[in-house]
Amino acid sequence: MNTLPIGVFDSGIGGLTVLAALSRALPHEDLLYLGDTARVPYGTRSPETVTRYSARVASHLYRRGVKALVIACNTATTHALPTLTAAGAAVGVPVIGVVKPGVDEADRVSRGRHVAILGTEGTVRAGRYQAALEARGLRAEGVACPLFVSLAEEGWIEGDVPRLVAERYLGGLRGGPDTVILGCTHFPLLRPIIQAVLPGVMLIDSAEATAVATAKALGEAGLLRGDEGPGRRDFLVTDNLERFITVGRTFLGQPPEPAMLVDLDEAVGPFHEPPAR
Amino acid sequence: MNTLPIGVFDSGIGGLTVLAALSRALPHEDLLYLGDTARVPYGTRSPETVTRYSARVASHLYRRGVKALVIACNTATTHALPTLTAAGAAVGVPVIGVVKPGVDEADRVSRGRHVAILGTEGTVRAGRYQAALEARGLRAEGVACPLFVSLAEEGWIEGDVPRLVAERYLGGLRGGPDTVILGCTHFPLLRPIIQAVLPGVMLIDSAEATAVATAKALGEAGLLRGDEGPGRRDFLVTDNLERFITVGRTFLGQPPEPAMLVDLDEAVGPFHEPPAR
Numbered sequence: 001m002n003t004l005p006i007g008v009f010d011s012g013i014g015g016l017t018v019l020a021a022l023s024r025a026l027p028h029e030d031l032l033y034l035g036d037t038a039r040v041p042y043g044t045r046s047p048e049t050v051t052r053y054s055a056r057v058a059s060h061l062y063r064r065g066v067k068a069l070v071i072a073c074n075t076a077t078t079h080a081l082p083t084l085t086a087a088g089a090a091v092g093v094p095v096i097g098v099v100k101p102g103v104d105e106a107d108r109v110s111r112g113r114h115v116a117i118l119g120t121e122g123t124v125r126a127g128r129y130q131a132a133l134e135a136r137g138l139r140a141e142g143v144a145c146p147l148f149v150s151l152a153e154e155g156w157i158e159g160d161v162p163r164l165v166a167e168r169y170l171g172g173l174r175g176g177p178d179t180v181i182l183g184c185t186h187f188p189l190l191r192p193i194i195q196a197v198l199p200g201v202m203l204i205d206s207a208e209a210t211a212v213a214t215a216k217a218l219g220e221a222g223l224l225r226g227d228e229g230p231g232r233r234d235f236l237v238t239d240n241l242e243r244f245i246t247v248g249r250t251f252l253g254q255p256p257e258p259a260m261l262v263d264l265d266e267a268v269g270p271f272h273e274p275p276a277r
Numbered sequence: 278m279n280t281l282p283i284g285v286f287d288s289g290i291g292g293l294t295v296l297a298a299l300s301r302a303l304p305h306e307d308l309l310y311l312g313d314t315a316r317v318p319y320g321t322r323s324p325e326t327v328t329r330y331s332a333r334v335a336s337h338l339y340r341r342g343v344k345a346l347v348i349a350c351n352t353a354t355t356h357a358l359p360t361l362t363a364a365g366a367a368v369g370v371p372v373i374g375v376v377k378p379g380v381d382e383a384d385r386v387s388r389g390r391h392v393a394i395l396g397t398e399g400t401v402r403a404g405r406y407q408a409a410l411e412a413r414g415l416r417a418e419g420v421a422c423p424l425f426v427s428l429a430e431e432g433w434i435e436g437d438v439p440r441l442v443a444e445r446y447l448g449g450l451r452g453g454p455d456t457v458i459l460g461c462t463h464f465p466l467l468r469p470i471i472q473a474v475l476p477g478v479m480l481i482d483s484a485e486a487t488a489v490a491t492a493k494a495l496g497e498a499g500l501l502r503g504d505e506g507p508g509r510r511d512f513l514v515t516d517n518l519e520r521f522i523t524v525g526r527t528f529l530g531q532p533p534e535p536a537m538l539v540d541l542d543e544a545v546g547p548f549h550e551p552p553a554r
Contacts, residue, residue, distance in 0.1 A: 038326055039316065046517045049315055121520070150427040161441050168438065240323045243398070 002225045005030035005232070006214070007066030007093075009057050012040030013153065013244060014185030015072030016251035018098065021211035022070065023233065029224070030231045033072075033256070034061055036264075038239035041149065042075040043120025043184070050122065054080035055087065060264045062091050067223050070214055071097045074183050074206065075122045078129075094217055101213040102181045102206035103132045109202050112178035114139040118170075118194075119183035121146055129183055141177065145169045145187070152186040155250050162190055166197045173198060181206060189250065235259035279502045282307035282509070283491070284343030284370075286334050289317030290430065290521060291462030292349030293528035295375065298488035299347065300510065306501070307508040310349075310533070311338055313541075315516035319352040320397025320423065320461070327399065331357035332364065337541045339368050344500050347491055348374045351460050351483065352399045355406075371494055378490040379458045379483035380409045386479050389455035391416040395447075395471075396460035398423055406460055418454065422446045422464070429463040432527050439467055443474045450475060459483060466527065512536035 006026070008019050012035045019033050036042075036057050042050045054076045058069060069088055071077045076084075077097035088095040106115045115138050117129040124142035133140035148169075151162050173180070179202040182188055188205045195203055218224050225231075235256045237244045248256035262268075283303070285296050289312045296310050313319075313334050319327045331353045335346060346365055348354045353361075354374030365372040383392045392415050394406040401419035410417035425446075428439050450457070456479040459465055465482045472480055495501050502508075512533045514521045525533035539545075 038322065040321075044317075044517060044520060045315065049516045147424075147427050147431055147433075150424050154424055156424075156445075161438065161445065164438050164441060168433075239326045240321060243321060 001067055002223055003030075004065050004067040005032040005234070006218075007061040007069045008033045008072050009054070009061060009069060009076070010035050010072040010185065011042040011053075011076060012037050013247050013251055014149070016248055016256060017185045017188045018070065018072035018207040018210055019233070020252055021205075021207040022214060023231075025211035025215045026218070026224075026231070028227050028229070028231050031233050032061065032064065032066060032236070033234065034236045034262070035238070035244060037237045037244055041120070042073060043122045043146065043149065045122065047079040047122075047126065050075055050079040051083050055083055056264050058084050058087055060262070060268070062087075062093060063268050066093060068214065068218060069093055069095045070210065071095065072185060072207075072210070074098050074185065075120050078123050078126045094221055094223075096210065096214050096217055098185070098206045098210045099128055099132065099183075101209035102183060102204055103129065103136070104213070105204045105209040106133060106179050106181055107136045107138060109204070110138060110179040113137065114177040115179045115181060116140075116173050116177040117142045117181045117183045118145050118148070118187060120144065120149065123183055129181065139177075143169055143173065145184070148190055149184065149186045152189040152250070153247055155247075157189045157250075158193065162193045163196065166190065166193045170194065170197050178202060179204060236262045238262060238264060278344055279500055280307075281342050281344040282309040282511070283495075284338040284346045285310045285349050286331070286338060286346060286353070287312050287349040287462060288319035288330075288353060289314050290524050290528055291426070293525055293533060294462045294465045295347065295349035295484040295487055296510070297529055298482075298484040299491060300508075302488035302492045303495070303501075303508070305504050305506070305508050308510050309338065309341065309343060309513070310511070311513045311539070312515070312521060314514045314521055318397070318426065319350060320399045320426065322399065324356040324399075324403065327352055327356040328360050332360055333541050335361050335364055337539070337545065339364070339370060341545050343370060345491065345495060346370055346372045347487065348372065349462060349484075349487070351375050351462065352397050355400050355403045371498055371500075373487065373491050373494055375462070375483045375487045376405055376409065376460075378486035379460060379481055380406065380413070381490070382481045382486040383410060383456050383458055384413045384415060386481070387415060387456040390414065391454045392456045392458060393417075393450055393454040394419045394458045394460045395422050395425070395464060397421065397426065400460055406458065420446055420450070422461070425467055426461065426463045429466040429527070430524055432524075434466045434527075435470065439470045440473065443467065443470045447471065447474045455479060456481060513539045515539060515541060
């Protein structure tokens, strides 16, 4: 069991920032990433549709064999975490989402007890982050920043355009929250721009917080593998492999390879042979 | 047959600009719009996936009963027109795409015989527009402008941000093409900004050109209905009805209603009862 990979699931490309953080926190673990690029983006879809798509991806990863599942997508975590946690429990696989780790970190660091959450329309409208923050006595507000996703995918992460977009979305937050959660996996790419528009504000990267939470959960469950050299990274996508590799480079710092196209409904056996070492 | 609606198919919301143009060109016709909002956007997907999604939508509309099908999406036309035309012929339904009408119009108006086509990544990379223009002896170049789609959906169609984005995408075209095709149904919303960045250039709205071509095709096929008062407009979407109505207002000038959610795979009978007049 401990030699199985950790499954990392995202709607598309953004989850690569979570995979990068997991690589740093858990360098010896094998990571199997699945980006549902045939149905991306999840951020503008209804909760029912996001849950249906997410369950289909998770089921595919369970059939391939994973020892844990990280939902590296804020929208999928927001809508589908209860469903995926129940399905994971049925096959003995712990499921970690990106919302709670970010909220925990905000709760830990916010001095002013006032937190803003930046996300997609779906994440912000659902209000899951805001409810979790308020349950801990923090004041919370959400700002939907859908253009940040397009800017990150276009690679326009510095210069006039992202600065103006950030100013328009976030200018109204100045003098308000002392802590801001980057509640979409695309947003860490725009971190310098966001910080420039909101100087002095503490930015929380939910990818980093999730990697730390995953390491902790695996340790507690006795699921960590030992130091057997660097882990493998494998990438699966449901459409447009070429674009995934090209655009993914911006998110991961290197091309996400080896990558292959999968049909979620195809019969699959265990994907991962433990590599000879 | 003549009393059936014209089916208008788009990946999501952008096709409403084509529907608006059809409403002006064919005010007495009933129009049945279907936006595949559960799978939008098509612009970054592979040709195979776009064709599969498009065929599923078209089949649904044929089962409901339409007398013609307008593919109000440049990416779907680019990848799926031959497949949809064949399927339409099998059920006796003419199929009109948005590419040829725009190319015809460019051929008619371009004095310098040099045309640029602005579109999604999928449309530009496929090169269908460029090939059609070059086949008529025009010099052609494509510019992918994916952020225009997000700007239009966000309603940011004037001011600094769209102006800077347009300058970055299009500044390099100044002094080049004398004619530019807006080869994505979202782009007419940004027409004033695009014209400001490219003064003196002739802009071709493929939505308008397609409406004219549709009127012509229906007239030739004897499929036009008479002047029996204003036609109905009905809207179907595959996900997130609320967002479709809200964002659709920007595209149509009024909310796209009556609208309802559909499951493409459900068994449907003819949708459209000819309204009592």
